[in-house]
Amino acid sequence: MPELPEVETVRIGLADRIIGRTISAESHDTEKGFPNTPIDVANFLIGAKIIAVRRRAKVLMIDLSSQYSLLIHLKMTGQLVFVSADDRFGAGHPNDSLIEALPDSSTRVTLTFEDGSLLFFNDQRKFGWMKLIPTAEIPDTPFMRKVGPEPLDPHFTAVAFKQRFARRPRTTIKAALLDQSVVAGIGNIYADEALWGAKVHPSRLVGSITDDEFTALYTEARAVMTLAIEKGGSSNRNYVNAEGKKGSYMDFARVFRREGQECPRCGAIIEKTRVAGRGTHICPHCQVAPE
DNA sequence: CACTTGACCTGTCCGC
């Protein structure tokens, strides 16, 4: 999925476009149903106004005037794409191929607003979900109870970062970085990028990481995700923002999906391996493998 | 408990 920077980019774009709009209709793919929605859509979704768009970890929260919120996880291939009334009826961006083509075979949910604008939830692999729950109950959900701190929170320190890893003492540092209960929002791209930046091999065990290395990982993880948000996220294949546009962070990636190319720091050839069950990119010279 | 693996789906790419 989209990782923290991609979800944050979607959040920013959606906030600009849908806050203040009122939902007038909803439709969804009938085969699997409105994904995971446990309660009555008619009473708490239709007629409700959007009052805020928030993010926690990789989960988006769209708060409604009905005191309910839509919680959305994009998982690997989810998209939330807004199409304005002008886009639909010809006065907007007639050459935007993605928007022109919507809805398409991956569209699972469509929300219609009172002015005729639309919000599409597309998800090719169908791993993503959307739930409608009372806003006040969000903090009590199992996910929110267990998820780790936001890494870009200005109050989140290097010391706190290191301490979070005490819960995963005997696993690899890559697996721990991907564990959302340790620190929120890091996924496969930014784990590899941060490990390269900190010169830490992904197969190193958490217990072997020094204080200086934890400090470097903290700094690198924050820097790489901050840069990615500035660049509108990473687009390998499916990810797009709320306008249906791709992000450009991949142009700035140092190791992710750059196997066979030179390490920008030392010139060694970047390798792709498998760690924690995930494709993993390293510089074999900068990142020393454990024995 | 901590940790690893497979499953969830569909599409694409790569080697034969």
Add this chain to the structure above:
DNA sequence: TGCGGACAGGTCAAGT
């Protein structure tokens, strides 16, 4: 150009 297998931004439920 066809076909099988591996793989893809994430998380769970199982298993050890």
